[in-house]
Amino acid sequence: MYSEIFVNQAPNAIAMFDTEMCYLAASQKWIRDYGLQGKEIIGKSHYEIFPEIGEDWKQIHRECLAGAINQNEDAYFLREDGSEQWLMWDVRPWYKEDGKVGGLLMYTDDITARKKTEQQLLLSEAQFRGAFEASPNGIAIVSLQGNWVNVNPAMCHILGYSKEELMQPTFQDITHPDDLAPDMALVHELLEGKREYYHLEKRYKHKDGHYIWALLSVSLVKDSAGKPKHFVSQVTDIDMQRLTQHKLEQTLNKLEGLMEASTQVGIIGTDTKGLITTYNKGAENLLGYTPDEMLYKQTPQIIHVKEEVEERAKELKAILGREVSGFDVFVTLPREQQYETREWTFLRKDGTRFSVQLTITAVHENGELVGYLGIFADISEIKRVESEIKSLLDVTSDQNERLKNFAHIVSHNLRSHSGNITILTELLLEEHPELESDEVVQNLKLSAANLKDTIAHLNEVVAMNTTVTQNLKKLHLKTRIDTAIQNVKAIAEANNVVIENYVDDSYYVSGIEAYLDSIVINFLTNGIKYRSLQRQPVVKINATADSGYVTISFEDNGIGMDLKLVKHKLFGMYKTFHGNADARGIGLFITKNQVEALGGKIDVESTENVGTTFKVYLKNENTH
16 A cells, blocks of 8 residues: 555554554654664554553554544653653544545654653743843742742833732732633642643733733642642743734734834735735845845745754655645644744845744635735844753753762761771770770760761761752751760860750751761850850750651840841851851851751841850651
């Protein structure tokens, strides 16, 4: 059969089946995409080859064998071997000469790489933060109740509000009433786990009262326990596209004036054959050709890159199953869909290139196609910003790797020194066993052991390949504090500082041993360092708990601070406040970052010449 030969030699992933879903033919790309190299599949059932196919797909096959056509732009599959795959597909029947259905033709395109790239970007908080502020599209973090948690500048620009104004209403308040129900239905599907994300064209109420059309893309962010945390919404302003789509026929008589007023938006109109019949000032400014050089003399092919047109022709052939060439490359889909928007590279008269977003719309008069209208804008700056963001992310990744290597080196060197201290201590005791009961020697042995534990904890931190929150452990709070007190015992005694641990033995917190030890030691040494010479220095450690957090308080009766003057910079890097010769202004900065990495927070109370109390809030493991 010619059809089987076509399928076998097709450059795309295509397979042909009979009415029993047995393979009649399959392209080489189908074989490669689904890992079927070396397997004999012709004549075998599709369900035998892929036993993980569920009833939902079998139902689609039955419907298509009954004459239906099924298409999907974005579908997720979990394969039998555990691998994940995203597909775009088109399933439709093929017919025998007698007009009866002979089986199915199935076309698929593996978009897994693209989807995984999108997911990888969403997983990186640091990357997201950079893209959040610089994105030309509106981005918002939205609570599960619909309140705006954060919005980027583009979102404010699209809707016309300042950030403070936009944070007041919920997204429901500024959604067009007719669009609210579909939006909320999709939100509930997200929360119920029926979908991973959704796209929706909807109307938002602008600050000045009118409604604008936007393309809304929403995904659900979950916490480490898999529970819904908040939504990430991306909003693209498509108001101009919708306006073009729905109002074009009513505004044709005003088009000439509008086109001449658009000096930085190119508008090119053609007849049905592609001859340019309309060419506005914006097109002239962007392309460098005069109207005399273009009108009724050229087609839009003069401003397109040949290689891009050829590539698009191949894509259309795969989609439509037929050859598409010439001017039809630009207008085949708009002719069927009314309009199409995509990115192209345009050529100026002087030969330079620039990126554009082009919307092509089919123009009808009295229901008859009379031509096409192309509206384009220069997006070179947007592409440049995207490139810069990608470069910044690459640099950040490289810096993270350098920091990781540095941590490995530090850990290795500390382990060597720790081993030397332990060996020297053992040698000392072998030669002078009478020192075994000496308090200084005992503290030295204990400090060496604690240093060894600290290095082990550091190694655990260095070895982590995922986020901190995925490596949290249940830690016994009193034990960790007692260990930290023992580590600073010599310093405390040398400065006549009393440390009192009142933490209840039943408390457990969520943390990492190295982080928790570092946090406690920093607050203890601060209490020693900033003691008062006018009274007996005391550092008291207490803890209380509720369902969410264990609150650990480090209270000293030292020299204190004027928080009105220093609180805003207290946790900043290299900030010092008392003029101590050994102060470096790094301890509180590191401690704050460690606490926040564990999902906690810090608060402080202080009065000059009275003392300071730091309160550390860590997640309560007793309730988990």
